[in-house]
Amino acid sequence: MAKLGTLSEERVMDFLSRLPPKDLLRFKCIHKSWYNLITSPSFIANNLFVSRNNKFSSTTSIVFKRTVLKDSKDKNDIFNVLRDNDNSRKNIYVSLLDLYKDHDGDDQNLHSDVDDLIIPLPFSICPFSFQIAGHCDGILCLVNTVLEDVAFCNPALKEMKFLPRSPLLLPRRHPEDIDGIETDVNAVGFGYDYETQEYKIVRVVLFITGICYTLPSKAEIWTLGSNAWREIKYDHELHVFWTPTFELHFKGIYYWNCLTYPSPGQDKEAIFTFDMSEETFEELSIPENYRAVDGYVKFLSVWKESVVLIACQGEGPKSFDIWALANSSTGVKGSWIKQLVIGPIECEIPLVFWKSDELLLTMSDGIVASYNLGDQTLKYLLVHGIEDPQYIQAFVYVNSMISVKGDDEVKACIDT
Incomplete structure (x- = not known):
């Protein structure tokens, strides 16, 4: 050589x-x-x-978070399999899929190569508590909402790095202790600071006494390459709640779904954002004409280099209202502009636009399909999950050689 x-x-x-x-x-x-x-x-x-x-490139890389059975004989006992904390009957995967179209147009499948990364215990004790809380440049932020653990991951390199426990997080108290204070992670987001050229994780922590949030919430940041959490200013009193496929990082801004409380006894649905460079939080209104009524749910995605809100009815064949956030390529300021309505489609939830005219969807059986906005056809991917479709996550992925090792010990996940 x-x-x-x-x-x-x-x-x-x-x-x-x-x-x-x-x-x-x-x-x-x-x-x-x-x-x-x-x-x-x-x-x-x-x-x-x-x-x-x-x-x-004719290939698009997609990352999926999904759960699969180890033995197909367990397909009639999925409820118990999902709640089996030792993972003896299931694997929780972060799957890297290289997706490309069939140019012959004769079959109803998109072609793909799949590389699976098995998430190890105890981090993956339950598929309902394991989430991807943001991705950027090939790096994922993995979160276990029960254990309150956080990890960096580069699935292309098969690397994981677990972060140490934050000093803000108190030890979990005994369930019968009703007088002590307990901490609860309300929001986690991961993204890129374009000014300092650093990758950051931001986290909001609530303090609970009994069933009440009695103390002011606090926020903290971890920067890839550092060795400690750093507390930052936080003066918002709202509640971030997890919504399937809603959380999003785009152009240095992270987005969550939230409820604000403008007056006692009243709440208002909104979007909560964090600027990775300014390290500031901001509340963003949803579209005024958005049909925020019973039975409607919403999602965030990126479409044609803009943040879009997708609203759809929760039951039956779904029609999707697509709202674009004006000027989202330069920040969160701007108004919502309705772009189009697509559907109705027999599906569960949208996942992500992987091309300007292709939207990934999950079906009721956990199969993932791509819907073409032009010819209104569905093509099926050879990936699936056994959990409720809302717990399957998918993101357009940028392959990179960025290591998450740093100077700390890394758990290299070599199981495929």
Whole structure:
């Protein structure tokens, strides 16, 4: 094998930077000079730039969070399987799927290659408590809402890094202790600070006495590469609640679903945001004409480089109202503009736009399909989950060689 010196470094870098991480991990072993190049910060940055901006690629990468049976014989006992905390009968996956269209147009399936990353215990004690709380540049933020644990993950590199417990989080008290104070994580979000060029996790912590939130909430940040949580200013009193496929990071802003309390005894539905660079929180109204009535649910996605709110009826075939947030490419300020209505479609919930004319959906049986806005056809993916479809998550994924190892111990997940 020729050394790197027999070819120009620029030519080698140009060639290698176009390859996905799974190939680069093998090529690191070819020669020490290739290892040094592939692990260098300049190469990692160049590879990320290519991955972000390769408009000629026919393949789109999607990350799914889903649960599958280890033995198909358990398909009649799914309720108990999902609540079995030792995972002896199921696997919780973060699945990396490379998706591409069939140009022949003869079948009803989209073609894909799937690479599964098994989430280890105790982090994955239950599929209902394990969530992806944001993703950026190939890095995922994984959260267990029961254990209050947080981890960084790069599924392309099969790396995970668990963060230490925050000093704001008190030890869990005994269930019969009604007088003590307990902490509860109300919101977690992960994104990128474009000013400092850092990846950050933000978390809001509530303090509970009995059944009441008696003390002011607090917020904190963890920066990838640091070794500690850092408290930041927080003066909002609202409640963030988890809504399927709603939470979103886009252009340095993280979005949650929330209830605000403008006056005693009244609540108002809104969107809560966090600016990764300014480290400030803000409340954003939903569309004035949004049909926020019983039976309607909403989701957030990115469509044509804008944040969009998707509203649909909760039962039966669904029609989706698509609202775009004006100026969302430069911040959260702006008004909602209704763009279109699609459907009705026989499905459960929308997941994500993976192309401007293709929307991923989950079906009632946990199968994932892609709906084409133009010809109104469904094509099915060869992935599924056994949990309630609302607990299946999906994101358009940018492959990267960014390691989450830092200087701390990392659990490398090599099970596939």
